[in-house]
Amino acid sequence: MSKILGSKKSISFTFNGTKVEKEVEPRILLSDFIRDSLGKTGTHVGCEHGICGACTIHLNGRAVRSCLTLAVQVDNCEIHTIEFISGKYNGLNIIQKNFKKYFALQCGFCTPGIIMSLCDYLYRNNNPSEQEIKDVISGHLCRCTGYSSIIKAAVESAKEINNAE
Amino acid sequence: MHASFVRSPYSHAKILKINISEALKLDGVEAVLTGEDVIKWSEPFVVGVKQPMEHWCLGVKKVRYVGEPVAIVIARDRYIAEDATELVNVEYDLLPPVMNIESSIKSNAPILHEKVKSNIVSERNFNYGNVEKAFSLANNIVEIDVEYPRNSCTPIECFNVISEYSDENKSYNVLSNFQGPMALHPVMAMALKIPGNKLRLRAPQNSGGSFGVKQAVFYYIVSISLASKKVGRPVKWVEDRLEHLIAATSATGRKSKISAAITKDGLLLGLKIIQYDDCGAYLRAPEPASLYRMHGNLSGAYSVKNISLKNYVVLTNKTPSGLNRGFGGPQLYFGLERLMHKISKVLNKPHLQIIKTNLLPQNSFPYKTPSGGILDSGNYQKAIQKAEKDGGLEELEKRRRGKRKVGKLYGIGFAAVVEPSISNMGYISTVLSHEERLKAGPKNGAYACATVSIDPLGSISVTIDSLPQGQGHQTVVQQLVASVFSIDPKNITVSSDLDTHKDGWSIAAGNYSSRFGGAVAGTVYLAAQKLFLKLKTIAAKNMNINVEDVIFQNDLVFSKNNPDNKITFSRLAGSSHWSPDTIPDAMAPPLRETLYWTMPQHKAPNEKDEINSSGSYGFIFDYCGVEIDQNTGKVIIDKYVTTHDAGTLLHPEIVNGQIQGAFAQAVGASLYEEFKYADNGEFLSGTFADYLVPTANEIPEACILHISTPSPFTPLGSKGVGEGNSMSTPVCIANAISDAIEQDKITLPMTPPKLWGLISKKEDLPKNLNLEITDEKKKISVELYQNYTNKKFWKYIKNKLRNIV
Numbered sequence: 001m002s003k004i005l006g007s008k009k010s011i012s013f014t015f016n017g018t019k020v021e022k023e024v025e026p027r028i029l030l031s032d033f034i035r036d037s038l039g040k041t042g043t044h045v046g047c048e049h050g051i052c053g054a055c056t057i058h059l060n061g062r063a064v065r066s067c068l069t070l071a072v073q074v075d076n077c078e079i080h081t082i083e084f085i086s087g088k089y090n091g092l093n094i095i096q097k098n099f100k101k102y103f104a105l106q107c108g109f110c111t112p113g114i115i116m117s118l119c120d121y122l123y124r125n126n127n128p129s130e131q132e133i134k135d136v137i138s139g140h141l142c143r144c145t146g147y148s149s150i151i152k153a154a155v156e157s158a159k160e161i162n163n164a165e
Numbered sequence: 166m167h168a169s170f171v172r173s174p175y176s177h178a179k180i181l182k183i184n185i186s187e188a189l190k191l192d193g194v195e196a197v198l199t200g201e202d203v204i205k206w207s208e209p210f211v212v213g214v215k216q217p218m219e220h221w222c223l224g225v226k227k228v229r230y231v232g233e234p235v236a237i238v239i240a241r242d243r244y245i246a247e248d249a250t251e252l253v254n255v256e257y258d259l260l261p262p263v264m265n266i267e268s269s270i271k272s273n274a275p276i277l278h279e280k281v282k283s284n285i286v287s288e289r290n291f292n293y294g295n296v297e298k299a300f301s302l303a304n305n306i307v308e309i310d311v312e313y314p315r316n317s318c319t320p321i322e323c324f325n326v327i328s329e330y331s332d333e334n335k336s337y338n339v340l341s342n343f344q345g346p347m348a349l350h351p352v353m354a355m356a357l358k359i360p361g362n363k364l365r366l367r368a369p370q371n372s373g374g375s376f377g378v379k380q381a382v383f384y385y386i387v388s389i390s391l392a393s394k395k396v397g398r399p400v401k402w403v404e405d406r407l408e409h410l411i412a413a414t415s416a417t418g419r420k421s422k423i424s425a426a427i428t429k430d431g432l433l434l435g436l437k438i439i440q441y442d443d444c445g446a447y448l449r450a451p452e453p454a455s456l457y458r459m460h461g462n463l464s465g466a467y468s469v470k471n472i473s474l475k476n477y478v479v480l481t482n483k484t485p486s487g488l489n490r491g492f493g494g495p496q497l498y499f500g501l502e503r504l505m506h507k508i509s510k511v512l513n514k515p516h517l518q519i520i521k522t523n524l525l526p527q528n529s530f531p532y533k534t535p536s537g538g539i540l541d542s543g544n545y546q547k548a549i550q551k552a553e554k555d556g557g558l559e560e561l562e563k564r565r566r567g568k569r570k571v572g573k574l575y576g577i578g579f580a581a582v583v584e585p586s587i588s589n590m591g592y593i594s595t596v597l598s599h600e601e602r603l604k605a606g607p608k609n610g611a612y613a614c615a616t617v618s619i620d621p622l623g624s625i626s627v628t629i630d631s632l633p634q635g636q637g638h639q640t641v642v643q644q645l646v647a648s649v650f651s652i653d654p655k656n657i658t659v660s661s662d663l664d665t666h667k668d669g670w671s672i673a674a675g676n677y678s679s680r681f682g683g684a685v686a687g688t689v690y691l692a693a694q695k696l697f698l699k700l701k702t703i704a705a706k707n708m709n710i711n712v713e714d715v716i717f718q719n720d721l722v723f724s725k726n727n728p729d730n731k732i733t734f735s736r737l738a739g740s741s742h743w744s745p746d747t748i749p750d751a752m753a754p755p756l757r758e759t760l761y762w763t764m765p766q767h768k769a770p771n772e773k774d775e776i777n778s779s780g781s782y783g784f785i786f787d788y789c790g791v792e793i794d795q796n797t798g799k800v801i802i803d804k805y806v807t808t809h810d811a812g813t814l815l816h817p818e819i820v821n822g823q824i825q826g827a828f829a830q831a832v833g834a835s836l837y838e839e840f841k842y843a844d845n846g847e848f849l850s851g852t853f854a855d856y857l858v859p860t861a862n863e864i865p866e867a868c869i870l871h872i873s874t875p876s877p878f879t880p881l882g883s884k885g886v887g888e889g890n891s892m893s894t895p896v897c898i899a900n901a902i903s904d905a906i907e908q909d910k911i912t913l914p915m916t917p918p919k920l921w922g923l924i925s926k927k928e929d930l931p932k933n934l935n936l937e938i939t940d941e942k943k944k945i946s947v948e949l950y951q952n953y954t955n956k957k958f959w960k961y962i963k964n965k966l967r968n969i970v
Contacts, residue, residue: 027244044373046321047406051853054321103822107635109322109373138860141853143320144374144635145822146829148866 011075016040016084024071031055033071034081042082042112046141053140056113057081063120082112085119094164095119095157104153106144114140114150122158130155166195168392168402169246171236171253172412173228176264176482176846177275178257180226180235188238188252193245197253198237198388198395200225206391210356210384212448214287214478214596217280220447220485222356222388228257229277229446230484231848232412237392239400262482262846266420266441269481277446277480286448287478287596291774293535294471296426299435303426307511309504313496313895314913315418315443316838317489318830319858320634322373323404324382324413330393336363337390342372344379344632345675348590350665352450356387362666364390368632370662375634376830377488377677381414384449384485411851415840416489417455418443419496423504426471431512431519435471438463438500441479442486449485453478457595458493458588458678461538461778465501466545466581467523472535478596482846488677490830491891494584502580502896503911506903516900517558517788520581521549531877537775539766540583540782541884542874548808549581552786555870556806561790564803574793574924575803576905580786580897584811586885587611587780588678589767595776607769611780612671613684617646617692618757621742623735624656627693630674631685633661636887637819638681642689645815649693650700651717652734669759679885683781684762686815687880692760699755704737706749764878781876781884784810787893791901798921800836800902807893808870811886812879821869823887829864831894837863839914 046054058080185197209219240246263269269284426435509516568575591609616628639659647654723731770776789805837857841849850856875882
């Protein structure tokens with residue numbers, strides 16, 4: 001444990017479109033790194049064992065759990081967090097707008113992770129069924145909403161994304 | 166600095182020695198707080214019953230549950246702090262644990278708190294009406310024994326505390342996602358041995374969900390404050406999920422026995438209720454409130470007059486219990502509504518008919534319950550009628566017949582529940598005898614506080630004391646105040662954070678007992694109205710017209726008779742800042758209105774032990790259809806209808822969001838979630854892979870219906886609505902399962918293995934399966950385990966499996 005302290009490794013990666021170089025201890029979780037070293041706190045930490053999904057981000061375009069990823073693993077990779085999603089669309093994107101419309105969040109703690117998973121899935125898959133969408137959402141735990149509003153927002157988003165393409 | 170807790174791995178043990186020297190040697194570690202500091206700088210928490218129980222903010226001399234903190238490492242960062250917790254060496258002397266109510270109340274049980282001399286820390290008997298006479302007149306007596314498991318709503322955001330000790334002022338400045346009730350502020354201040362004004366407590370505008378659970382962070386506010394005192398610097402602690410599951414809090418587990426004296430038609434003549442609550446290792450404030458929050462509505466939606474009640478508060482070697490959505494309701498109604506179901510089976514009459522036979526009549530409100538509750542309004546018959554018709558009960562019954570015809574296990578369950586809201590702060594003192602209460606002084610009421618202020622540019626700020634954690638109170642208040650002044654909601658900001666040094670609050674402030682709709686929104690409305698009337702008077706004076714001719718509309722103020730005689734709202738509203746001359750003599754300026762509101766119906770418990778434990782009481786009628794997969798024991802919720810009467814609905818979408826959310830948590834409590842312990846005290850639900858929270862695939866959308874009988878006691882006629890399904894859904898699903906499998910003993914959570922055990926017969930098992938545990942099989946399983954990390958693992962398993970099969 002303490003033996004690995006101090007043995008920092010240098011990594012470089014693209015974070016939300018900007019090139020970043022950092023020194024990092026090999027054991028630091030990507031979720032902690034994003035929040036504490038990069039100062040972006042939209043990525044939330046709910047369980048640190050990969051079940052709740054709150055910490056989901058995009059690693060090279062695919063949704064991953066940042067709590068199950070070490071920061072050193074993102075060397076030479078591209079990372080996107082929830083902050084990028086809003087920035088990219090100059091405001092809320094389709095999925096975020098529908099979350100608002102359908103009351104698909106209450107406390108909002110799980111929301112960034114769910115949006116990241118849906119962004120990955122809905123932009124890669126045409127005409128997903130409601131069950132397929134539910135399966136994606138079932139990778140996340142939400143304690144407030146009881147999911148039905150999230151499912152509605154996601155189904156509506158899928159339609160809008162397909163129509164826009 | 167960052168804190169990390171050293172926690173007990175044992176459920177019951179003496180602490181012999183804590184060696185912190187190795188931890189202190191680690192670079193980055195500043196200090197380690199232990200029981201010695203805690204004894205020096207703090208007091209045990211006050212306890213709600215008169216018992217010599219010592220609950221310190223760290224385990225002192227003894228630990229009484231797995232996960233109980235025994236030391237805090239304070240270090241430069243969290244990683245180092247966690248490293249150092251492994252270097253703190255604690256020597257324990259193990260004691261036998263008590264892991265359930267039955268073993269805890271045995272006369273020879275190991276004692277958790279030696280000075281108390283028993284694990285039963287409170288015992289109270291209550292008698293309302295004439296129960297013995299009711300039982301002597303009965304045609305039949307029906308009894309039921311039920312248990313309710315320990316679980317929690319496990320918000321996805323865990324606990325957070327930052328505390329800063331000031332040596333100069335001997336005070337603590339704390340920021341935490343605490344949710345109230347603020348009655349715990351004095352509890353914390355007393356534990357820290359400081360006057361209330363030396364504990365500045367702030368809770369943020371935005372934090373993750375709570376569902377009652379974050380009440381329990383108060384325990385850590387005290388210990389992290391002492392950690393800050395130890396190092397003389399601010400200390401931050403963020404609870405992780407494993408800590409949360411193992412040691413944060415839990416709903417009380419309950420064992421109840423209810424006997425009903427009934428007529429041949431199923432009319433309840435009397436009830437005898439015995440309740441044992443498992444409050445865990447310490448009676449932590451506000452417990453034993455779980456037993457007493459429901460005291461005024463013990464008889465539920467029914468007209469039964471004669472009730473006897475025995476309440477026991479029992480300690481076990483488990484995490485202390487605390488607030489959890491529904492608080493006391495799921496436990497009470499699980500017994501009462503399972504009983505109604507059983508009565509219907511005994512009399513061979515439809516369950517719904519038994520409910521209807523006993524419902525309070527339509528015109529009986531306000532209704533005083535035998536135990537002192539004042540049910541403010543309702544029309545239970547109308548709600549049920551709506552549910553039957555709009556929810557499609559007939560169709561559902563047809564569906565059950567069809568399913569059963571083809572051999573499926575399909576059941577329909579019902580539940581009728583009175584949902585209390587706006588807790589009377591005095592209800593907890595019902596645990597004391599009348600004499601003890603006289604000595605302690607009366608406790609009652611529940612002040613809500615709201616402030617509405619106007620700035621020089623005429624926009625409006627509102628401060629509320631309900632500490633919302635995702636329920637959208639800000640949105641509702643914004644719309645409500647906008648409607649009072651007839652202005653654009655965008656001109657209104659709502660602050661829902663709380664700072665005990667700057668904001669208005671009382672011990673009743675906080676996010677609990679569904680007090681927003683009835684109490685807080687109503688208080689905001691009254692404060693805004695006060696300002697509105699003043700502005701109207703000023704406008705009349707300056708526009709030279711009668712007060713009743715002043716119209717507020719779309720951000721304008723004008724004369725009813727001459728619309729050209731007008732002023733913008735912002736100009737009028739800001740005028741008190743710029744030109745006090747325009748204010749009529751003797752009027753206090755309409756700059757800021759802070760209003761406190763409580764209800765006259767909130768009296769202290771009286772000499773007959775009657776208590777109106779809540780301020781308003783909504784009604785819920787649920788029914789559902791479930792099918793049970795006979796191969797796996799999985800419960801499939803085919804349809805769920807929930808009908809609510811929460812008085813005036815302030816924001817229907819938000820209300821429905823609360824209902825669906827509570828429903829989902831209740832499905833979890835019914836089918837999946839439980840804090841489980843092994844007999845030796847080991848905790849078995851320490852991750853989200855063990856404590857199973859339902860996902861989108863497990864939660865159907867409930868069919869939500871409403872009727873509205875406004876409360877005559879709350880300013881807007883609204884009642885609480887956020888907790889109802891936590892109370893109604895578990896027993897409704899249990900009744901449906903009982904109906905499907907035609908068995909009485911339903912214990913939650915009804916997991917597939919448990920249910921499969923109930924429905925499977927010996928002949929269902931595969932014929933060639935030999936379940937006998939032989940020495941050979943044991944040996945193989947040990948070898949399998951030992952070779953788990955072996956590289957040849959799969960080959961090994963293949964060979965072994967060949968031998969077994």
